[in-house]
Structures are given as structure tokens and as C-alpha cells.
Amino acid sequence: MNIIEIGGLTKKFGDFAAVDNMSLTLxxxxxxxxxxxxxxxxxxxxSMIASLLRPTKGEIKFLGKNIAKHAHFAKMNIGIVPQDLxxxxxxxxxxxxxxxxxxxxxxxxxxxxxxxxALSFVGLGDKQKELPKNFSGGMKRRLNIACAIAHRxxxxxxxxxxxxxxxxxxxYILQSVKELNRMGCTIxxxxxxxxxxxEICTRIAIVDHGKIIADGTKEQLKAIITDSKEIWIDVKSVxxxxxxxxxxxxxxxxxxxEEQRLKIQSRAEIANLNDIVQQLIRDGMEIRAVEEQAxxxxxxxxxxxxxxLRD
Amino acid sequence: MNTLHIAKKxxxxxxxxxxxxxxxxxxxxxxxxILGLAxxxxxxxxxxxxxxxxxxxxxxxxxxxxxxxxxxxKAAEESGIEIIALPPGQDGxxxxxxxxxxxxxxxxDKGIAYYDNSRSTIESNILQGMLTSFADRYNLQAAFxxxxxxxxxxxxxxxxxxxxxxxxxxxxxxxSMDYYAVAMTTMIALYAxxxxxxxxxxxxTRHTIVRLSAAPVSKAEIFAGKVLGSTFINAIxxxxxxxxxxxxxxxxxxxxxxxxxxxLVTEVLMSIGFGLAAGMIFRGKASHSFLLIFIQIASFxxxxxxxxxxxxxxxxxxxxxxxxxxNNAGVIETVFGGDAAPAxxxxxxxxxxxxxxxxxxxxxxxxxxTI
Numbered sequence: 001m002n003i004i005e006i007g008g009l010t011k012k013f014g015d016f017a018a019v020d021n022m023s024l025t026l027x028x029x030x031x032x033x034x035x036x037x038x039x040x041x042x043x044x045x046x047s048m049i050a051s052l053l054r055p056t057k058g059e060i061k062f063l064g065k066n067i068a069k070h071a072h073f074a075k076m077n078i079g080i081v082p083q084d085l086x087x088x089x090x091x092x093x094x095x096x097x098x099x100x101x102x103x104x105x106x107x108x109x110x111x112x113x114x115x116x117x118a119l120s121f122v123g124l125g126d127k128q129k130e131l132p133k134n135f136s137g138g139m140k141r142r143l144n145i146a147c148a149i150a151h152r153x154x155x156x157x158x159x160x161x162x163x164x165x166x167x168x169x170x171x172y173i174l175q176s177v178k179e180l181n182r183m184g185c186t187i188x189x190x191x192x193x194x195x196x197x198x199e200i201c202t203r204i205a206i207v208d209h210g211k212i213i214a215d216g217t218k219e220q221l222k223a224i225i226t227d228s229k230e231i232w233i234d235v236k237s238v239x240x241x242x243x244x245x246x247x248x249x250x251x252x253x254x255x256x257x258e259e260q261r262l263k264i265q266s267r268a269e270i271a272n273l274n275d276i277v278q279q280l281i282r283d284g285m286e287i288r289a290v291e292e293q294a295x296x297x298x299x300x301x302x303x304x305x306x307x308x309l310r311d
Numbered sequence: 312m313n314t315l316h317i318a319k320k321x322x323x324x325x326x327x328x329x330x331x332x333x334x335x336x337x338x339x340x341x342x343x344x345i346l347g348l349a350x351x352x353x354x355x356x357x358x359x360x361x362x363x364x365x366x367x368x369x370x371x372x373x374x375x376x377x378x379x380x381x382x383x384x385k386a387a388e389e390s391g392i393e394i395i396a397l398p399p400g401q402d403g404x405x406x407x408x409x410x411x412x413x414x415x416x417x418x419x420d421k422g423i424a425y426y427d428n429s430r431s432t433i434e435s436n437i438l439q440g441m442l443t444s445f446a447d448r449y450n451l452q453a454a455f456x457x458x459x460x461x462x463x464x465x466x467x468x469x470x471x472x473x474x475x476x477x478x479x480x481x482x483x484x485x486x487s488m489d490y491y492a493v494a495m496t497t498m499i500a501l502y503a504x505x506x507x508x509x510x511x512x513x514x515x516t517r518h519t520i521v522r523l524s525a526a527p528v529s530k531a532e533i534f535a536g537k538v539l540g541s542t543f544i545n546a547i548x549x550x551x552x553x554x555x556x557x558x559x560x561x562x563x564x565x566x567x568x569x570x571x572x573x574x575l576v577t578e579v580l581m582s583i584g585f586g587l588a589a590g591m592i593f594r595g596k597a598s599h600s601f602l603l604i605f606i607q608i609a610s611f612x613x614x615x616x617x618x619x620x621x622x623x624x625x626x627x628x629x630x631x632x633x634x635x636x637x638n639n640a641g642v643i644e645t646v647f648g649g650d651a652a653p654a655x656x657x658x659x660x661x662x663x664x665x666x667x668x669x670x671x672x673x674x675x676x677x678x679x680x681t682i
Binding site: 050051052053054071072075076078080082084085086087088089090091095099100102103104105107147148 | 312313316317320323324327328517518519520521522523524525526527528680681
């Protein structure tokens, strides 16, 4: 069953369409990755799903019900982990979760049990009485998640939940996301970290200029660009490199320089590696390493949007 | 229920905020103490003066005048003033210059020549007033006598007082501590606007507004919870200030504590409405600056630092629009006049203003997509 159905969704701020006639479905039990550069329209879409913003046009259905008409039902079953930490520094971890879970109508022993469950789930069971100001960045992020899951939502929207934390905490959070999914939650996950999305998401949508330009499993997305390959060449110095001559070589689609590395995107079926290497030698480049890679999500994203995810 | 849940959280947060405690409790109590002690003389109806001595000489006086003077001197001595006859040959004026006496009166049928020492202004004024009174009464008696009338009263005694002045409020004037207990409490109620300005905005800066808006809670419930919690905690602070002022400084809060409390609570509600509206219209630090300026002006012209009579002109007009003026007047008139009506009137003004301001806030919130 579809947990979210979005049809013809548009959100305009003045004349600017942040989300432009978007249509999308999320199935129950998915971990759905939402990829897009800053300003692509991800957060606006998420905000409309979470009833934080009203659509200019179109509709969003949650479990078959229009959320504009059944906002209470949708809100009771959706949890949101905002990108920015949304916790009270002057209240203990327990009080934070208790306050937010209390907004969903839980009281007394049931509320207490749910708060303890949520804190234990994110590994803060032994920090219940501590103030968040004494927490590390990773612990605050985990508390941010606990505040969103104590009411046991069916859909959890996670907006960049791992920004600015150490690898240990990031790994903990990723495992928690998988565990929540195993427990029956559907996850809508946005991240700037492509490897996270590749690791945990079962389906991915790429958003650009307010529209979904591709969606599917990561294999399906990579298949979109099976006709291209990436060639990475390490050189001692890029001084004297003639990029235009490289681009004239048959099959070369683009050339980018990242420090002392050349990233050349080329059509897969054309064997042009010798020509590329010879051109670099003619330009006086000292070649140190050559590597040919199959396309990854980053390549897919770059190919489809023309920009890096973190642009 | 969600309203109470949000209100409870506001109260807990406020109680943990040390700066709120300092500002809402220590600040008014310290000001009350400083102003109450420093300006106590300005509120006092009596002063203590040293023994007053007046010298006199009486020459070429008629028997009536001599008898009248004798009667005056006797009455004055009963009031603690020494009236001393100078021996012949002693210069009364010189004695006054040397500060042996506060004044010297040279009494004769031609009149009373009065000399005083400018260093004893208060004593001199007292004596001058008494002598004027004596002269007026003597002249009146002389006029009665020349017209063949008797100035004697039925019991044969000279009339002690032809005019009796009675202060209508002599027993119910606030002393300085009474006044500043009221003024500081009403002023700190107005300062509730400062915290209120950030009631909603602080949720925005902490990003918790996202969670509140995503929860199954209406904007009205969030708003009502915030207002309720803030009003309650401010009311607790005000009651604490009242109790400390009463038990530690002996401030008089009168016989109508419920009506006085009603004034203060409605003033807090009005201040919260005002602060919320300012926070929504100006946003961020601009709202705090605006409120600080407003509160300072309202406090100055509304009688927070000194009793307001009538400034006159532009400031006089402005002072009537200061919430502190009508709140101070309402509380003081109720506490020291013993009538609850002024307090109820002030509470009515506060409530009307609060309803208007909170309605404006709710209107602004409804227009926004998120609270």
C-alpha cells in the first residue's frame, strides 16, 4: 500500500516555484532517499508532507487520506527529524522527549514508557536526566531522533539527520534507521552524503528545480547512465593541461579537475584511454595513476542535474 | 489538555532560568529598597526639629494685649515652644544673630516686629505662622470689643481655634516603602512584555517550532498554552514580590488583596499580549529594543520612580496613556482609600487592552503558514 501519494504538487513563493508539479509515491516499508542539491525543493516538499506548509496546488495523501482534510490523522502518524536540532537545552533528555510525545496525547505511565523506549532506542537510556547542553553533537542528533519516534509514527521524515557528527554516531544513526524500518516504519530520508543513501535506501528520487527528474532503486538509477564511464587520472601537476584538446577526443563527454586529479567522463563503448593518455603526455603531464570506474550515484546525480550534490 | 501541557513546559523552563529570577525578583526588590529608603523623606508628613525658642519684649502694651500675649505664650509653651521674655537691656536681634533664639518678637500696641534667623528656616516659619495667627485673633477680638460684642465663648474661655483644619487623608497616605512596593510591582508586571516578545520567536530560533507545528496541536492551543504559562509564572513572581515587600519591608497592601491581585494579573496579561504583538511585528532584537524604550518611558511618566501629579503639556498627556499610571492609581487608591472600585476599574482597562492585543496576535498567527 502507498503510504504517501503526491500528485501535481506545487508550492510557490511569489513567482518562484520551489516545488513544481511534483508527483511521487512512497510505499509502506520503504526507506526512500530524497536527493537534491540545496534549493532543489526537498525541504519544501518534506514541509508540505509534514503539514508545515500548505501546497499552492496539488494534493498529498497519507494512507489514502488527503492530509489537508485529515491533518490530525496524518500528524498523529508522521514523525519529523528536522535538519536543525529541535530540542530544548534547558530540559533534560527525558523531559524533551516527554514534552513532544505529550503533544500526541500520551499521558501518565504510557507516556513514561514511550519516552524510555525512545531514549533507549537511540542509546540515551542512561542519559535521561542529563541536559542536552552537556551532550556531544552525535548525542544531540540522537535525542533529535528520539523526540520524533516516541509516538511510534508510521512514517518518519529524516532531513539530513547525520549532519556534522562523528563517524561512530553516524553509523549508530544509520543502524537505527534500518532498525526502525525493520520495526515497520517507512522512512523518508534526505542526505548530502551519497554513500549513506546508497547504503540504506531501498528507493531513491532525484529532485532538481522542484521536480523529480528520476526515481527508482539505486540499480535502476545507475542503469540510466550505463552508456558512460569515469576515468580518474592522477598527475603531478595540471599546469599546461589543454582541456579543450581532451574534450575533442572521441567519446569524451566532460573533463573536470579536482586538485591534481582529472575526472573524465566518457562514453562506455568507446576505447579511448590510450588517446587520452597520449594527449596528456603531449601536454607535458606526468601521469602517476589511472583508474576506470563504473558510474555511482554521484555520477548519476551529476549527469542528470549537471551539478554536484553539495553544490 | 495540550494547552495545559504547553503551559506546564513554559513554567518549568521559566523556573530554570536564573536570569528570569534575577530580573523578576531581585530587580524590583532591590529598586524598592533603594528608592524606598532614599526617598523616604519625600513621603513623610512630619519632621523632627530641635527645641524652638523665641525671645520677646513687650513694651507700651495695653492690658488687653499683655493679657492676650500671656495667653498666647502659655498655649505655645504647651506645644513645646519656649517663649522667653528678654531682660531690659538685652538686644533681642543680636541674640537671634548669635542663634540663641530662633526668633525675636518686639510686641507693642503698634504691632509685632518679628526678626528671625535664616539658618532656622523651619522653626522661623512655625513661629511666624503662630504669631500671624495670634495677631489675627487679637485683631478680631479688638474689633469685637470696639463694636461692643463679646468674643468669649459660652464657657468663658477664649476660643482656641477659630478655624480647624483636618486632613482628609492624613491617616491613609502611603509612605515611601508602600509607594515603591506598588510602583515596582506594577512596573515589573509591565516587564513581562519583554519575555513575551520571545515566546513564539524563541521556538523559531530553537527550531522547535517545526516539531510543534508538525504535532497534532492547533496554533490556538500553542498560543493559549504559551500565554497561560507565562501569565501564571509572572503572577507567581509578582505575588512573591508582594509578600517579600510586605513581610521584609512592611509595605502595606491594604484590605483588598484579591482586587489588587486582579489588577496585577490583568496587567501581566496585557503586557504579554503587548510583548507578543511587538515580537510578531518587529521580530528579533528590534522588538526587545522597542519594548525596552516603551517600558522605560511608560515607567517614567507612569510613576514608577516618583509619584506622578501632573506634568502638564505633552508629557502630561502622554502620562495618561502609560499603563503604569492607571495601574498605580488603581492599586494605591484601593490600598489606601479602602475602596475596591479603583482596582476593578484598572483591571477592566487592562483586560480590555489584553483582549485586543491577544486578538491581534491570534490574527497575525492565523495569517502565517506556521505559528
